[in-house]
Amino acid sequence: MNESNTAAQPAFEPKIVAFMCNWCSYAAADSAGVARFKSPPNVLPVRVMCSGRVSPELILKAFMSGADGVMVLGCHIGDCHYDSGNHRTAKRIPLLRNLLIYMGIEPDRLRLDWVSASESPKFAQVTRDFVDDIRKLGPLDAPFRVPRSPVEGAAREEVLHD
Numbered sequence: 001m002n003e004s005n006t007a008a009q010p011a012f013e014p015k016i017v018a019f020m021c022n023w024c025s026y027a028a029a030d031s032a033g034v035a036r037f038k039s040p041p042n043v044l045p046v047r048v049m050c051s052g053r054v055s056p057e058l059i060l061k062a063f064m065s066g067a068d069g070v071m072v073l074g075c076h077i078g079d080c081h082y083d084s085g086n087h088r089t090a091k092r093i094p095l096l097r098n099l100l101i102y103m104g105i106e107p108d109r110l111r112l113d114w115v116s117a118s119e120s121p122k123f124a125q126v127t128r129d130f131v132d133d134i135r136k137l138g139p140l141d142a143p144f145r146v147p148r149s150p151v152e153g154a155a156r157e158e159v160l161h162d
Contacts, residue, residue, distance in 0.1 A: 012135060012138060013042050013135075014068035014069055014135055015042060015069075016044065016069045016134065017067040017069075018045050018046065018070075018072075018127065019046045019048050019058065020046065020073045020074075021051045021074040022047050022048065022050070023049075023050075023075060023081045023117065024074065024076070024114075024117050025073035027117035028117055028118070029120075029123050032121070035120055039124040039128060040131040043127050044067075050074070050081065051072055051074025051075070053085065054072050054089065056095075059072070063105065063140065068134050068137075069111070069133075069134035069140075071113065071127070072111070072113075073115050074114055075114065076114040077090065086114070105140065106137055108133060109137065
């Protein structure tokens with residue numbers, strides 16, 4: 001029997017940041033956990049009062065800080081607790097996806113979805129699907145990222161200055 005000296009590469013597990021509306025999506029995430037629906041552990045929930053408060057700067061900062069994908073989850077159109085916050089989000093995200101293309105980031109790394117408080121199964125499904133999609137895209141290797149360690153920073157500087 002011939003043994004190989006190469007170690008198996010660990011499977012890529014994406015880092016996902018999910019900005020979630022306090023009133024709907026965050027409540028759905030909480031209900032999904034209580035109901036023990038399977039959802040990926042690599043989704044970092046960030047509670048915001050309204051999806052309309054998620055600025056493009058916040059999303060870009062998530063990518064810069066190491067996220068491989070970003071989700072914005074809000075109330076269904078017409079159900080916003082702040083009247084029109086989700087309308088603002090629905091207009092903003094397509095523009096931001098175009099900016100991501102310009103920056104060299106696949107626009108599929110940003111997802112907008114509407115999940116109400118009573119839709120915990122949908123929350124679990126949306127997060128599983130997004131993690132699977134990002135897993136297929138692979139890690140985001142963007143030159144604007146903040147290094148995670150001094151070694152990674154030195155390696156990036158060598159690449160950028162060559």
